[in-house]
Amino acid sequence: MQVAVELFGIPRTRAGVARTTAVGKCLGDVLADLSARYPQLADSCIDGRCLRPGFTANVGGQRFVTDPQTTLEEGDTVLLLSLDAGG
């Protein structure tokens, strides 16, 4: 199953792209797929199938998720972004 991925802030600078796609049935699958294709993303933002502290994910601009077991639907959009706001 393919999902769209949008990257913001540090995830974007590490991956070098603003948008991509990934495959997987759950958030952990998608993160693992991204790690394999973007090693610099894995080094700083993703640890295996989980997000590293300081980063979060959002599905479709609606709900924030971090549990790698979070199921995804075909056509979902996953946003990867830094956790903290401020400034």
Add this chain to the structure above:
Amino acid sequence: MGPERFPTSKTLLEGPGSPKMTFHSIPAYHGCYLRVDLTTATSEFVPLDEAVLRSYLGGSGLGVALLLREGAATVDPLSPAAAIAFVFSPLVGSPLTTSAKFAVVSKSPLTERINDSLASSAFAIAGKKTGHDAIVLVGRALCPSVLVIDDDRVRLDPAAELWGLTNRQVQQQLKQRYGADFQFATIGPAGERMVRYATISHDGRHAGRGGSGAVLGAKNVKAVAVRGSRRCKWAQPDELAALAKDLSDRSFGPATAKYRELGTASNLLAFNRLNVLPTRNFQQGSFTGAVAISPEELNVARERSRASCVACTIGCEHVYGLRNGQGEVRLEYENLFALGPLCGIGNPDVVLQASQKCDELGIDTISAGGTIAFAMECAERGFLDMPWLRFGEGPALLRALDSIVAGGPLGELLAQGSRRMALEVGHDTIRFAPQVKGLEIPGYDPRGLQTMALGFAVGTRGADHNRSGAYEVDFSEAVDRRNVGAEAAALAIETEDKAALMDSLILCKFLRGVFRDFFAESAEILQLVTGWEVGGEELRRTAARIVTAKKHFNILAGWTPAEDTLPERILRHPLPDDPRAQLSPERLNSLVTAYNLARGWTADGWLNDESVVSDL
């Protein structure tokens, strides 16, 4: 010890202050504050009990305690009787990263409520080295002056020739006049004119919100100059050094990467995607021109350098160059949002120029942008006869900013902030004035971030993202950010208490992500600097006491429960670009009630027991 007059000079009062007695000081503190009466040109050293220091720590906490002691809540903040406190903290001067910070605390001329604004860097270190834990000013100088505090020596220097200079100009002149080992807190022309959201500036950074610059301007003080030689001792210096090194090492990690690499402005595109980027005076939650002004784009096109405060290992400041050799400017998310999307501006040159103008004039970017965006909407709706003032018009934004200091019909309105301006314009425009308690709302649309909405509504200094970090809850799985329930109250309180503690210790909030257990680790830090046997639970109570003291100040100043709300626009109209983002008045009221009860106050927000702050 009673006050003692300064010897007078032929121009103004100057000379050594009253002899300083030896106060019993505990590690990390001097055990006294300096109180200067500018009207009588007298000063005194006032002892600080250890119990008060332990109860309120420093920074914002100690500041509100001193303001309560001064009876400042019932005084016009622009009158000579008003007090303003520059407050240091137990961590200033320590090897801890981000600890070089100071608080400026007064009654706000914008909100008529408590205002504690923080700024960073060498002024904090030099100010504490004068041998005082705080400097409290009351009265009004006879003429424009520089207050010089050189260890125990205190004098007022006449400074009419500095009046009218921008912050950068006056800092340059002061360095030439007094030497590089003095540090300066200054006001720009906005402070002189008592613009109600004027800032106090040090080295390009600002104690920004709430108008502390106007309070200083009303006292005829263009600058406070500090130099000192007194260092505090630390209770356990070796252990403190080891902990400081560990904290510094952790501060280089992923939790602060976004600040270091992109700066706070990196929020812009994420907020835009989530439809919580306030646009065109909160009429929308996303902005079509966001990419052009994003840090990702600016970094490619024009970034010049990064900078950091003294004693900081994060380095969040990103300095961008203006076109045509017009200098450079620090850019943060809040000035980017307020002078960009909020006014419909997508031209990066205009946003950078507007930010630079605010820095130089000494005005808070959020309140300036919010008030001008409100004026733009008033003009577009025909409530202001100013056809040139339109959303998206860069020259109009720059002209409006200039008018805030230059005066004229529009400038006089803008200088009052959006709440007072709405009441003068009439036509029920208060319903879309973007403010809470008179303080303009920062760059988080409350409809899409409803825990933050609660934080804004109950905030003691008005809508503020630095006194409540409740957006962190909205950016988590803990709540549905567009439909939060009563569970949000305790979560909002947790972020508010953390902020109160960070602002009193003082540590930079950008460090918060590196703590594993913030209250316990803060207690360990405080124990190493002071020697107090203090634990995380005591600091939780301390944080709650500080928040309660601010509320107590506001009640004395005339607070009523009706103030703890949001503008009608936010409560009656969902976001057009995200119709699910809707917050009714009834639901906000229920959240506020839950918050008040969780605080241990009455359902309406009155204090049940004022004894918690009665020992002042």
